[in-house]
Amino acid sequence: MTKSLCPCKPEFLLNGCCLACDGTKIKIANREKTLDSNLRRRIPSWEDYLSFDGAHCRQLWAKLDDHWQCPCCDRTRYELLRWTMLFPKRPDRREGWAVGLHTHHDHGTDPYATKPLPGQPRRITSFAPVIICEQCNSADGTAKRHLGLPSSFTFAPVEIRQFVRPTPHGKHIIRYNLAQMIFDQATTPPCLPRCSSADGWEEVYRSMRASQAQNCTSVVSKPYDQNSTYLNGSNHFAERVLLVLPCGRSAARPTRKAAFHAQAPGRH
Structure with a gap:
């Protein structure tokens, strides 16, 4: 698209x-508010950076060294620092540097989290x-929340990195269309045809792997300069190509016992 066709700001x-x-x-x-x-x-x-002690995340902050990078967006500890309003709902609110860190986990495996209801999609693999x-x-x-996905589902770090556009010392831009695609791939099991022999299962396995290779969608994320709207940070940020993977699913190969019964269905 060209500049004249886009109703958004030229910057x-x-x-x-x-x-x-x-x-x-x-x-x-x-x-647009986030980009501004x-x-x-x-x-x-x-x-x-050196004088920052981690604030409310000081314990997690102390566990990370200067070379640590977020496994989702690749930002370093330094690049997480963001100037914002501290304690916005308190009378002593003030501006200052802040960093947020969290231990991200799969809610589907959390014994205290809400479990998926019968028939609701759930992760095929955990992390x-x-x-x-x-x-x-x-x-x-x-x-x-935007896509109306179940609260019991959690995106894995490798999946989050595919639908966010990070900015050092700033906020992420979220690409919801990619998030929906990833959710569908991570939760919807493949429809497997009925096979009467072990050779049939092998053919299903090969065809599914070939289909996955064809359906990969590449998303390119590049570094930009200091004045860019979407900044990818310092020089150590290299251009990277991220793949929206079909979550690596494959048809499970049948056991010898299952293959035996498939060949001789009348025997148990």
Whole structure:
């Protein structure tokens, strides 16, 4: 799309594509508000970073070294620092540096979390708990509320990184269309045809793997300069290609016993 065809602000255009509407030509007020905020964001000095103690996340902050990167958005500890209003609902509110960190885990395996109701989609595979930044953890909940997904479902870190556009010292942009695609792939089991032999199962397995390879969608995320709306940070950020994977599902190969009964259904 060209600049003249997009109703959004010209500063939101990057390489002919609008970061605010993703080429849909439909204005999205919340996304424009986030991009405006990122344009005005404050960049901390190295002294600001060294003097920051983690605030309310000091225990998790102390566990991470200077080279740590969020497994979802690749931002370092330094790049998580964001100038914002502290204690906004208290009379002593003030502006200052803040960082949010969370131990992200699969709610489907949490014994105290709400379990999926019968018939509701659930994750096919789980993931181990891991520390991620507040913006990525928030993107998980925001995407679920926006798309009406069950609260028992949790996006894995490798899935979150595919539908967020990070900005060091700023806020994420969420691509809800990719989040919906990932949810469908992570929760919907494949429809397997009935097979009468082990050879039939092998053919199903090969065809499904070939279909997965064809359906991969690549999403390219590139670094931008200091004045860009969508900033990917310092020079250590390399261009990366992220894949919207069909969640790596494959038809389970039958056991020898199952293959035996498939060949001789009358024997038990």
